[in-house]
Amino acid sequence: MNFDLTEERQMLQDGLRRYLRDTVSPELLARATESEAGHSGALWAGLAEMGVIGALFPEEVGGFGGAGFDLALVFEEMGRAGAFEPLLETGVLAGGLIAEMGDDAQKALIEEIIAGAVQIAFAHAEPGSRYDLERVATSAEPGPEGYVLNGRKAVVAAAPSAQHFVVSARTGGAMADEDGISLFLVSAGVAGLSLRAYPVNGGGRAAEMTLENVALPRDALLGARGAAFPAIERAAARATAAVSAEALGLMEAIRALTTSYLRTRQQFGRPIGKFQALQHRMADMLIEIEQARSAVINLAGHLDAERTERERHVSATKNLIGRVARLVVEESIQMHGGIGMTQEYALAHLAKRLTMVDHRFGDADYHLERFIRLSAA
Amino acid sequence: MDLNYTDEQKAFRAEVRSFLEENLPRRLSDKVAGGKRLTKADHEEWHAILNARGWLAANWPAEYGGTGWDAVRRHIFEEETTRAHAPRIVPFGINMLGPVLQKFGSQEQKAHYLPRILNGDDWWCQGYSEPGAGSDLASVKTSAVRDGDAYIVNGQKTWTTLGQHANMIFCLVRTSKEGKPQEGISFLLIDMESPGVEVRPIVLLDGEAEVNEVWFSDVRVPAENLVGEESKGWTYAKYLLTHERTNIAGVGFATAGLATLKRIARLEQSGGRPLIENPFFAARIAQVEIDLMAMATTNLRVIAKTASGQAPGAESSMLKVKGTVIRQQINALTRQAVGPYAMPFVSEALEEGGNAGPVGPDYAMPATQSYFNNRKLSIYGGSNEVQRQIISKAILEL
Numbered sequence: 001m002n003f004d005l006t007e008e009r010q011m012l013q014d015g016l017r018r019y020l021r022d023t024v025s026p027e028l029l030a031r032a033t034e035s036e037a038g039h040s041g042a043l044w045a046g047l048a049e050m051g052v053i054g055a056l057f058p059e060e061v062g063g064f065g066g067a068g069f070d071l072a073l074v075f076e077e078m079g080r081a082g083a084f085e086p087l088l089e090t091g092v093l094a095g096g097l098i099a100e101m102g103d104d105a106q107k108a109l110i111e112e113i114i115a116g117a118v119q120i121a122f123a124h125a126e127p128g129s130r131y132d133l134e135r136v137a138t139s140a141e142p143g144p145e146g147y148v149l150n151g152r153k154a155v156v157a158a159a160p161s162a163q164h165f166v167v168s169a170r171t172g173g174a175m176a177d178e179d180g181i182s183l184f185l186v187s188a189g190v191a192g193l194s195l196r197a198y199p200v201n202g203g204g205r206a207a208e209m210t211l212e213n214v215a216l217p218r219d220a221l222l223g224a225r226g227a228a229f230p231a232i233e234r235a236a237a238r239a240t241a242a243v244s245a246e247a248l249g250l251m252e253a254i255r256a257l258t259t260s261y262l263r264t265r266q267q268f269g270r271p272i273g274k275f276q277a278l279q280h281r282m283a284d285m286l287i288e289i290e291q292a293r294s295a296v297i298n299l300a301g302h303l304d305a306e307r308t309e310r311e312r313h314v315s316a317t318k319n320l321i322g323r324v325a326r327l328v329v330e331e332s333i334q335m336h337g338g339i340g341m342t343q344e345y346a347l348a349h350l351a352k353r354l355t356m357v358d359h360r361f362g363d364a365d366y367h368l369e370r371f372i373r374l375s376a377a
Numbered sequence: 378m379d380l381n382y383t384d385e386q387k388a389f390r391a392e393v394r395s396f397l398e399e400n401l402p403r404r405l406s407d408k409v410a411g412g413k414r415l416t417k418a419d420h421e422e423w424h425a426i427l428n429a430r431g432w433l434a435a436n437w438p439a440e441y442g443g444t445g446w447d448a449v450r451r452h453i454f455e456e457e458t459t460r461a462h463a464p465r466i467v468p469f470g471i472n473m474l475g476p477v478l479q480k481f482g483s484q485e486q487k488a489h490y491l492p493r494i495l496n497g498d499d500w501w502c503q504g505y506s507e508p509g510a511g512s513d514l515a516s517v518k519t520s521a522v523r524d525g526d527a528y529i530v531n532g533q534k535t536w537t538t539l540g541q542h543a544n545m546i547f548c549l550v551r552t553s554k555e556g557k558p559q560e561g562i563s564f565l566l567i568d569m570e571s572p573g574v575e576v577r578p579i580v581l582l583d584g585e586a587e588v589n590e591v592w593f594s595d596v597r598v599p600a601e602n603l604v605g606e607e608s609k610g611w612t613y614a615k616y617l618l619t620h621e622r623t624n625i626a627g628v629g630f631a632t633a634g635l636a637t638l639k640r641i642a643r644l645e646q647s648g649g650r651p652l653i654e655n656p657f658f659a660a661r662i663a664q665v666e667i668d669l670m671a672m673a674t675t676n677l678r679v680i681a682k683t684a685s686g687q688a689p690g691a692e693s694s695m696l697k698v699k700g701t702v703i704r705q706q707i708n709a710l711t712r713q714a715v716g717p718y719a720m721p722f723v724s725e726a727l728e729e730g731g732n733a734g735p736v737g738p739d740y741a742m743p744a745t746q747s748y749f750n751n752r753k754l755s756i757y758g759g760s761n762e763v764q765r766q767i768i769s770k771a772i773l774e775l
Contacts, residue, residue, distance in 0.1 A: 200720040267513035348582035359719045
């Protein structure tokens, strides 16, 4: 039993924490959300240079990490800084799928991803699919050159800055079948693909994607035809570990802000942190955040387990993170009072970002129900 | 014990309902129901409609142009207006200042200000909180120093809701530093157009500028704008707060919010079925509905007591805590219901007739906005921590 980071990971964590502390400011984050790309070019380049993107990929594809604990440490630091960059979309989701399923030509993109030269988003969820991974209506019919795609994709995170997309579409099976889902590597400029881009709560941008008779060559197919679901589920498991770790970092940042506020804010002639009512609630928050840390460790350590075991951990962790996130957001705002409601104060951004974690890859109740189902199996 | 309304009360409800059907502009109720931004003109339009019917000041006695309704009628009126998605009545003149002037104001003040509140000539805002005086309101520092026939006011107020629309502000100011903090406070009416008054918007975490800072630099205020006696302001402030806390339970808002939540849960799909059929989600809705049913009756119990002439005391603190917690739970469930579409933030979509349509269903963004915005419910008007303190002192005698 050893819960310490390896020396390499410790160095990465220290370096990343220092870099983000020195680089990320409220102004940088606001500019990033307001920009058309929806992220900061400078921060992205800096992360690439530090090797942070490479840490998300295994050695076989040119990275130097890729394990659950690598993901956890990178995303916890991003969360602590309140930073958002297309790391999850490019490095874990789309990049992870290409690393797992791609042929040699497709895998060549990984090198560019690691270098920070290319961003790729994962266009999977659809307007009615909510959090169900198997619910794909977008169709890929045989075409003259290969395939023709038609459909709509919802809330495609980091789409505005992506040069490519990994797009899921049905080549067979019914609407909610696991079988029959295929993945395609699609250039952002392809005819028939259009985006409606917008900012999202908590920072960054996303888009609604429309695919209208998008003609793709045969070699756009990523992996075996109709058999992408297991890889999608694994990618979602890794992404869940990543956002859960990010949530943990956000919680730690919020805890630090709130504790410091309780020490300095004076009412009734003393710091409000001297009131026992608030002390006990802060103590409860601390206990729950430690639970969240353990839940992240549980999932990061089971990403390579067999399917049911892995997915039980996905749902257990995401459920606990969702519950603790809500507690931390609501209690921290409440204990701050009015100041905690203002956009200008650092808490607002962190709290919104933490709230939105529950709207990606399934909320607390979705995973509670799923955990029960998986446990019964 | 009889849980039914009297025939007369039922007839009143029908009268209110038919008034709303005929007179509440569809344009306004659509905006309220759709979570769109209301403009100053929207509020003024609705106030004028109610005033024409004599129903603007539900809590004022008839002699001042109010309805003279008892607490039960006021409650029925509130239920029906929220159910119909009417804009809320802007409370600062009607619910807050009005009762203070009626009880403590001079004849001149009553004659001048009360009709102006009803006619919409004045838009009032509240100058209570300061950066250093939140829960600890008695520590206000904004100073008013007597200079001949005027006071010179210096200081800063904050969290001034809709102050950007206001031309008048009622303020707690410090006229003396002697004795206990509560003893040197006065209640002053200030014209916002006076030289030295500056209003600065505060953007909240939902991106909206609903509240403001109001700064006073050597603002000259005529001494006749003092309400009651100098340094007795704390008494008037507390009296105002008891009126601020009427309808504090927000049963109408909670009921309307619950209806919206159910509507959304019927439209949203989860696992290929309406979300409302998901047993986990259905259980969450049921739980909060059960709490609301009981709280509505707690509210009626307090109302009945008030209608029979007893002043509401610490019960309003209980209603505030439970009422706000229930509304916040409904907000959280509504945010949860919209799923991934909680994420898009398209500010322009909240404008009436704006070019940018909503992303995803039109109810999604207002759901997220309301969740964030209504964190305020447990903070303002005496935070829920302060309310619990009142309960433990006044009821439990701890």
